[in-house]
Amino acid sequence: MNALEIMNANKTFGGLAVLQDVSLSVEVGERRAIIGPNGAGKTTLFNVISGTLPLNSGKISLFGKRSEHLSPYRRARAGLARTFQQNNLFFNLTLLENIHLAILPHLTQSSPQKFLETWGWWEKRDIHVKELSYGDQRQVELLLALAQFPRLLLLDEPTAGMSSVETQKITSMIRNLSREITVLIIEHDMEVVFDLADRITVLNYGQVLFEGSQEEVRSDQRVKEVYLGTTD
Template sequence: MSAVLRTAGLSKRWGAFYANRDVSVAFEQGARHALIGPNGAGKTTFIDLLTGTVAPSAGRVYLDGDDITTLAPHRRVKRGIARTFQASTLFPSLTVLESVMLAVCEREGRGGAGWRALASETAASSEALAILDALHLGAESDSTTRTLAYGKQRLLEIALALATRPRMLLLDEPAAGIPAKESVEVLGAIARLPREVTVVFIEHDMDLVFRFAERITVLVAGSVLAEGAPDEIAADPRVREVYLGEIPQGEAPLA
């Protein structure tokens, strides 16, 4: 088992407050790895540290064994780390298709091309349409992003991340705001991604977590409380204490 991405003693401190404290986690190749924990446990900060959006106060981040702690966010994307954001951060005035095409163009190194119209990038547009279709967004491709329903905006977040062809996909509450039936579909589509793609997701819905995660890390107050297979986590008395019995008893992972 080899870790694609791992952290060593990662900490983020704002003044006296530790959002993350001494977090060492390894994500194995092809994992479907959930990050759970109560609100304010530092899950999003941890993703921000992994993607370079926020600089750590201490500790290191390794991708394929290389130290990427100080690598700029867009360079990490080039190395295969993609993410979604908890609150939708999209391009309100661009169309759905344009947005995904931009991500494809950046991946292909054509994002700085300044003379031919984006519309004439036919390879990028067919690829973008294929991604949108896979997420049932095909019918919305010509809609302006700001007119999309919230649930569809969440899907567009995922489409943008997929368009970078990540090896490491970090999803910050991908199913939040999506109707329950669709959220199963969305996470199902993500879980079915080829095993070359390692998936890490933050999720509050424990049904979804235990349905799709094969490994779970529990963060509490910025530190790792427990890590293990879903049944180990479900049986862990410390985790049960934090969650006050929220975790379904004896449920086996399905995936």
């Protein structure tokens, strides 16, 4: 059984085909990077996986269960959590209050205090999220997703706009996640991609241009031309 299976997914906006016949299988425990130029359809892919956008056609299975007709809420119940390209936090609440809201349906698995202690954030519990640095806010966003105890985690450009120190922090956080969590990560920083990903899928104009291991991606001529921008 795969964590995620997408079969022949199509999504259009008006006349624009944003996802064209996309098929994708991600194994349980895998770290899969989704790369591709701006506008390739990467965020749209996450939106159709999480159910915030309906597909025009195609099938999606989460942990072996057909899910393309399920609401975002039902998909979250099936173990799906995500972070967004922009921060998606309650800025006027404290860190503890934010975690409390996320963890509420999962209190059998942890408590806000235990969770924040585990991740080394308990000391900062009373800080209002708006007072945190941008880099810390992006980490808290990841924490909020983890507080839902997901089985499948979708991360949309988690290092965007971060300094190299902040990028290293969030990268090691992701690297150290339990393999019980399957991770899909949209990422532009190829160092982060090659650090984290088991396999890489390249999207281009809404189509899967290439999928393979790191070595295969590094040596594929089409990927070099379209994405890495070199022809050597």
